[in-house]
Amino acid sequence: MNAEIISVGTELLLGQVVNTDTTIVARELSALGINLLYSAVVGDNVDRLKLAVETAISRSDLLIMTGGLGPTTDDLTKETTAACAGKKLVLHQESLERIQNYFNEKHVSENQAKQAWLPEGCTVFRNDNGTAPGCAFQAETGCTIIMLPGPPSELEPMLKNCAVPYLKQGQEWVIVSHNVHIYGKGEAPVAQMMDDLMNGENPTLAPYAKEGECYLRVTAKAHTEEEADKMCQPLIEEIKKRLGDFVYSVDVETLEELVVQKLAQQGKKLATAESCTGGLLAKRITDVPGSSAVFDMGCVTYANEAKEALIFVPHEILEQHGAVSEETARAMAQGIVKRSGSHIGVGITGIAGPDGGTPEKPVGLIYIALSDGEQTWVTKRSPIGRTKSREWHRHCAASQALDMVRRYLDGLPVIAEK
C-alpha cells in the first residue's frame, strides 16, 4: 500500500510552526507497514491544494491530510478535498452537538458549525481534544482519504484511536510494534551493535533517536495479534541481552512514567532539589498523572541562600567547593531527603549556559546526586566538545537523574558502567 501525506497551512510555509504532524503520521504508517512515498505542505490556497490532492489521489492508495479542518475561512481542506474526490459535504448531527457542548451553547456560530459538515458516507473520527472531527472515505479514484486536525494534541490521539484502527481493518495482516527504550547509549553505537539484526524482514528492527536517548522499534506482522506479538519477543530478548541494563523499558515511553510506576509499586517516595534544571525534573515527574502518590515535594534552590535555608546545604561546602560541585550535589540530595522524609532524594547542580561558564567549570558541567539517606551516589556530566543548548543540558541532566532513580529502584549499579 503506497501512501502520501499532505499537510495544509500557510503557517508551515512561513516557518512559524514545525511540521511535527508529518513525523507523527509517518511513524504510525511505518509501524503499519504502509509505504509513505511523498509528503507535501501546501498553504491555505484552494488552487494549489486542489492540484496537490488531485495528483495524490491519482497515484496513491492512501492520502492522509492534516490541518485546515478548523472554523476559520482559511480552513479549506475538507471542501477542497471532498470536491476533488467527487463527494458532497453533509451535516453530521452528532458532531454539531459535540461542538455545541464544547462551547456550552446551543447556537454556535456558522464558522464553528462548518466543522460538522463532512464528506457524505465517510467514517467520522470523533475529536476528544478539540472541535473539528476527522474522517475517512474513498475517493472515486479508489484512493482512501483520511483527514485529521492540525494541532498535534488533537491529531495524535485521533490518529492512534481512530485512524490506525481504521487502517488496520482493511489489512489482512496485523502489525504489532514494541519500542525498546534505551538510556545511556546513543543511537549510532546502538545501531552498530544491532547491525546484524537490522536486515530482518519480519520482524523488522529500526533505531530512532529521542532527545538525549534512543529506542529500537521491533515490528512484526502476522495473521493475529498474538502471533505477531510472539514473533517480536525473541528479538526483544536478544536486544535486552546485548544492551543489558541500558534498556530501561519495553513500551513505557518515558523515564518519568517508568520511575513513577516503579515508585508506586515499591511504595516509595521521591523528592527533588534542583539548581540548574530549575524545576524541570519536578515538572517531568508531575507530568505523569497520579504522580502525587509518589512525589510530595521539590525545591528549586537557585540561590546559595536557598540551598542553605531550604535543604540544609552547609555554608562551608558552598564556600569551599562552590555551588557547582560534587560536594554540593551530594549535600542537596541528602538535604532534600532530610527535609522531605522521602525515601529517595535527587540533587542537581550545574551550568546550563549559555553564560556562566569558566575554563574550570564550563557550560554543560552538571553534577547529579541520588541519596537514600544512607548512601549517596554522584554522576558528573561533562560537555564533550560540541556546543549544545541550555534546553539540551537541562533536559539531559533531568533524564540522567531519572535514570539513576530507575537504576536504584531496580537494584542496579546507580551509576551505569560505560
Next chain:
Amino acid sequence: MNAEIISVGTELLLGQVVNTDTTIVARELSALGINLLYSAVVGDNVDRLKLAVETAISRSDLLIMTGGLGPTTDDLTKETTAACAGKKLVLHQESLERIQNYFNEKHVSENQAKQAWLPEGCTVFRNDNGTAPGCAFQAETGCTIIMLPGPPSELEPMLKNCAVPYLKQGQEWVIVSHNVHIYGKGEAPVAQMMDDLMNGENPTLAPYAKEGECYLRVTAKAHTEEEADKMCQPLIEEIKKRLGDFVYSVDVETLEELVVQKLAQQGKKLATAESCTGGLLAKRITDVPGSSAVFDMGCVTYANEAKEALIFVPHEILEQHGAVSEETARAMAQGIVKRSGSHIGVGITGIAGPDGGTPEKPVGLIYIALSDGEQTWVTKRSPIGRTKSREWHRHCAASQALDMVRRYLDGLPVIAEK
C-alpha cells in the same frame, strides 16, 4: 518570487527525523519576502526525486533542496537535480581539498570525494561544519536552484552565511516583521477586532495562535530596513490602542522572557510555590538565560504536609477549605514571600487531571495567587465545558501566573478586566 522546498531523505518518510530543515529555510524565505508555495519530502529514490524536481523547476522561480548531498550511495540529490536542470557535474578542487583536510588524509575514498563534484558554473557554498558543500545555480528553465546539506547543524549556518546573502543580491526590497504578543484574549476575538486592518497589502497583518495565547504579525516591505520598520509602527500603535493592556510585548516572544526582563529592570525578585503545576512555572522562568538574577527559590509543594512545612500554609486553611481553594492559593503566595524574602510570590493550586476531579472541584479548576507581602490577588480559572489535557491546564495556569506578574510590575490591575 515564488519558491518551493524539496527535502530528500527516506528517514523523513519513516518518521525517524522531524523535518526541521524546512522550518528553518521557510522562516528565512519569509523574512526575505519570498513566497514559499510548496514544500515536499521525497525519499532516496531517483525516479520520484526526478519527478519532484522537474515539477518544481517548471513552475517556480526558486527551488531549495535539502539533504542527500553526503557520501553514501543513497545520496542522490546532486546527480539527479543536475540532470533535471541540464547541467553536468564537475570536480571542484577546493572542495576536494577541504574534504581531504577534514579527514586529515590526502586520499579520501571515492564516496567522500563524490561530494566535491558540483554542477558546472555553480556558486559553491563552503561547509564549515561538515564535509558536503552546498551550491546555487540556474536551471535551463530559469529556476534558481540552491542545494543545502541535510543536518541542521550544517544547513543553518550555510543558509545564513551563504544562501541568504546570495538571495539578497537579487532583491530590491527589504522585509521587516514585528510580533505583537497578546495574553488574555483568544485568536478568534482578536482577529475579529482587527478585521478591518487585515486586508492591508503593505504593511500586512496576520493573527497566529500560540498555546493558550495569540500574537499578531505586522510585516512591511520597503527599500531600506528603517523605512520598512517605520511603516510597521502606526499599525502596531493601532493594535495596542485597540487591545490595551492585553498586549504584553512587541517582539519579546514569551511571557517568561518578558517577566525576567522586567524584574531585572526593577531590581525585584520572584519566588514560586506550585502545587498542580509541579515545577512548570519555575522551569519556564529558569528557561530564560540570566534568570538567576531575579529568581532565588521555588517550592513544589505537592503534598499538604509540604505546603505546611515549606511555605507555612496554616493547617486549618487546608482542613477547612481544602488544598484546592482560594484561601490555600493566597496562603501559598504569602508563604513563599515570607520563606524567600522575595518581593513577589506566586502560589498555584488546582486540579490538572485527568483524575481527581469532583462535581464541586472539577478538573481544570485552578487558583493562582500573587502576593507582594502586603497585598494578595487571586485568580480563579474554571473549566468551561471543554476537555483539555493535563498539559494544557498546567501550561495555561503557569502562563496566567506570569501574566499576573507582568501586570503587577507594570502597575496595571493584577487581574485583567474581561
